[in-house]
Amino acid sequence: MANNPIAGIFRIRDLRNRVLFTLGILVIHRIGSVVPIPGIDMGELSKYLASSGTDGRGIVDYLDFFSGGAFSNFSLFMLGVMPYITTSIIMQVSMLVFPALKRIAEEEGGRKKIQRYTRYATVFVCLLQGVALLRLPLNYNVVVSGIADWQFMIIGMLTTTAGTIFLMWLGEQINVKGVGNGISLLIFTGIVARMPNAFMVMIREIRAQNLNPVFVILTIVMFVIVVILVVYEQQGLRKIPVNYAGRIVGRKQYRAQGSYIPFKINPSGVIPVIFASSILTIPIQLSTSFAFGNSEFWGKVVTALNTNGPIYLTLYTLLIIFFAYFYTQVSLNPMEISKQIRENGGSIPGIRSENMELYLTRILNRIVLPGSLFLSMIALIPSLLIIAIPGFPQQMAYIMGGTSLLIMVGVDLDTMSQIEGHLKMHHHDGLTKGGKLRSRNL
Structure with missing residues (x-):
């Protein structure tokens, strides 16, 4: 009888402990997402959420979805x-733009220094975001009476910053003692936690006859197809063959061998989408938090950057393509790759050594263009659903595409690969048929 891979996870002591530790950390994350920061009047907050409904709160809905409901609760992890x-x-x-930072990273212990700088910079970013976003509970009148605005802002900034730093620590603990990428799993859990509520909202809309069930079924079928395409895209590789000549190092002789350079269809992952959405939401955050929308200029900006408007969607697409090219070029520098191949005595079959950089650049450009266009298409799905199907719940639209879908698929594949590695190491079958998660060869 074939072994059950799920049962195999819990038969291996080390893997079982890692999985249970990870689940425990994720439970802590969910608990912290419902504990409000000091100064929030829970009664007034409940009234506000009940009166505003589940959709139509603009930037609050967007930020709330990716925090797993922590933002609308104004919780410790908002x-x-x-x-x-x-x-x-x-x-x-x-690091790739400024040579000084790159030199620091390449020094002994340099990576730890860069991580330390990143943590310090994160504290600064949290404080800046706290100044902007903590204006929302003041504007919504959900702060306990008797607390001065400046007192609430200071307490809230310190609390939410500490909450983010604590989440960073939890993510690092998962990396060391758990399974999967800790930070990614925390985001994944927040998105998945919103799925039951999103389905319930959609069912209520169908019962109220605000949505056509046929359209909903077609949308779900389309969602399954999109997930399959995203999996294919995430695992797709273009392998560039490289031959290394035999050489003698000291008293050891190394035989000639063949290898390859794996270029992913979308080397930048979800980074272009995150960058593009962050840039376009900054004016909306400022206007919402500081009531700049009362001025004529900011009113026009917010109207133009409506997430379902043509200007926003056009800018969003162009920024995704731009960041896909930019991040790929700086992270996969053809000049450095060519230099490393030459230094190790390698060559690409059919390509002269002096043309190697030009060849790799041409290959990357051919890969990134369709990859960035596919990424843009996935990112636009939520807005297109809301436009095409009036009354379609925003929470459900966010699940059907965009950053959330890319994160869920990517994190799921990465976690499955790590679990499968542990199973194979202990001579168990993998999670998939044949015991191997294969990359698609293009």
Whole structure:
């Protein structure tokens, strides 16, 4: 009888402990998402949420979805781990743009220094976001009476910053003692936690005859197809063959061998979507938090950047394509790759050594263009659903595509790969048929 892979996870003591430890950390994360920061009047907050409904709160709905409901609760984890992710991405790009940072990273212990700088910068980003976003509970009148605005702002900034730093620590604990990427799993859990409520809202809309069930069924079928395409895209590789000549190092002789350079269809992952959405939501956050929308200029900006409007969707698509090209070029530098191949005595079959950089650049450009267009298509799905099907719940639309879908698929594949590695190490079958998660060869 074939072994059950799920049962195999709990038969291996080390893997069982890692899985249970990870689940325990995720439970702590969910508990912290419902504990409000000091100064929030829970009675007034409940009244506000009941009166505003589940949709139509603009930027609050967007931020709330990716924090797993922590934002609308104004909880300890209302900022989530997004400040850390944004800071990490900026730091990675800065290392590639500024040679001084790159030299620090290449020194002995340099990676730890960069991580320390990233943590310090995350604290600064959290405080800045706290100044902007903590204006919302004041505007919504859900703060306990008797507390001065400046007192609430200071307490809230310190509390939410501490909450994000604590989430960073929890993510690191998962990396060391658990299974999967800790930070990614925290975001994944927040998104999945919103799914039951999103389905309930959609069912209520169908019962109220605000949604056509046929359209809903077609949308779900489309969602399954999109997930399959995203999995294919995430695992797709373009393998560039590289041959290494035999050589003698000291008294050891190394035989000639063949290898390959794996280029993913979308090397930048979900980073272009995060960057593009962050840039476009900054004016909306400022206007919502500081009531700049009362001025004529900010009113026009907010109207133009309506998430379902043509200007926003056009800018969103162009920024995704731009960041896909930019991040790929700085993270996969053809010049450095060519230099490493030459230094190790390698060559690409059919390509002269002096043309290697040009060849790799041409391959990357051919890969990134369709990859970025596919990424843009996935990112636009939520807005297109809301436009095409009036009354379609925003929470359900966020699940059907965009950053959430890319994160869920990517984190799921990564976690499955790690669990499968543990199972194979203990001579068990993998989670998939044949015991191997295969990458697609293009």
